[in-house]
Amino acid sequence: MMANNEADLIVFHRNLRIQDNEALSYGSIRQNYKCIYVFDEAYWSGNGKSLRQLYFLKDCLRELDNSLKKINSKLEIFIGNYKEFHKSLINNKFTLHFNYSTDIEYYKSQFTQFLKLAKQQYEIKVYNDFGVQRENFDRDQWSRFWENQMNKPLCPEPKINKASHDCSYLSTHTVEEFINKYIDIQKPDFIEIQPGGSSKAEHLLETFFNERCNGYRTKMSNPLDAKDSCSRLSPHFSFGTISIRSVYQKLKKEYFKSNFKSDLYSFKKRLHWHCHFIQKFEAEPNIEFNSMHSMCDNLRPSEDQELIEKWIKGETGYPFLDACIHHLRRYGWINFRMRAMIMSFASYNLWQPWQKTSPLLAELFVDYEPGIHISQVQMQSGVTGINLPRIYSVIKQSRDQDPEASFIRSELPELFDESNDNIHNATIDVDYPNKIVDLRSSSANARDKIWGIRNSDQFKKIAKQVYIKHGSRRRQTSR
């Protein structure tokens, strides 16, 4: 560690906010600081990353830059990986500040190598970003840890920057230069995604507490109602435009005066789940590639590219499933139940390895959060060993969640004149893709294969170990 560091360098990753941001708050204390976002193209073409997420990022960077300008600072973009970033820092006296991120293997290895090299020359501070234990993970103590983290006072506001420290050796870009050069030149592959930035997150939270949460518990299940009745904060949590602790603390205040207590109680549980799932990934990063239960990787030994392509394009011949995928492709978001059904169809009915399908689905989500996504994908594929396999029936979901087929018709106008029954049963008269699989026989087949291995003693022994490491100690299911 070096003494007498002159300046502070605050490095942003997935904490793109001013409020309750430890790295920014503590890094600004000496009022001589720089704010940098490291843009690594290889990371952005990694597992599950996509252009729609970059579009969300662009709003977040713009707003953060504008907010930093109000405190005499700004956001600068360094283009390169962490190794190159480290090289650019050489011979300068800094304390570096980061908020920790649980992220894909590529980022993790880059960041770990960076820390190893950089700590020989610089003082480095890495802060927890939310309720995830980085070291000494203890599943039995985790809930207590989470409550403590969430109840801590919010960080002080960042201080005004007083220095005009020269950082030209870092060769950074302004936010606008970066956006023009790297984002705006790419043609969007969506119709309309949620806008990014902290002010949008605050607005969502306010409208959710005031009115939109009315009926949240039940409305969250169908894709049309869920669009307005869910908080829609997920991309904001993923990019860190709002702190989960600040949401939790506002929720506690709101709860007592709210007329929608049971709805808000459900929301509170999900804030807990957010970190619970990310914790699994933090504690066992190889679940990005391997099933939590090691015997499950032999279940689906090969993939069928043609089936996978039809699935991810929404050409399965099952209108409700296809409509959900079309919706997701257009807007970058769909509700939990439909995500679970989409995944269940790929893993059980099509019997495709989740490792091949998971990144394709993640790319469609603006809110891609590896810890939640990968854990949920594994749950919906029956490979955790600790959750009971649930095979969603697309036909039942179609009837239950969209009885009048209005959602389906809005996404698939070619079915406008088709009867509701035909649509739900996937027996379409007009020109429409053929069904790529028989639901009944593929579900029965999947059930046989899954339960074929679950009943063995060896399976149960490994499942117990998985439970000890990851299993929820609370009596609650994650939907």
Ligand SMILES: Cc1cc2nc3c(=O)[nH]c(=O)nc-3n(C[C@H](O)[C@H](O)[C@H](O)COP(=O)(O)OP(=O)(O)OC[C@H]3O[C@@H](n4cnc5c(N)ncnc54)[C@H](O)[C@@H]3O)c2cc1C
């Ligand atoms: C296959 C699959 C993949 C998923 N991938 C992602 C992903 O990449 N990113 C992501 O944020 N969520 C993911 N989810 C969980 C869930 O669908 C989304 O969090 C939710 O739909 C986001 O909308 P919202 O913010 O309006 O949620 P709300 O219902 O308003 O919930 C508030 C917050 O709680 C958390 N949350 C809600 N449900 C869950 C859950 N079941 N597990 C963990 N945390 C939850 C999220 O952070 C969410 O923003 C996935 C679910 C499935 C089945």
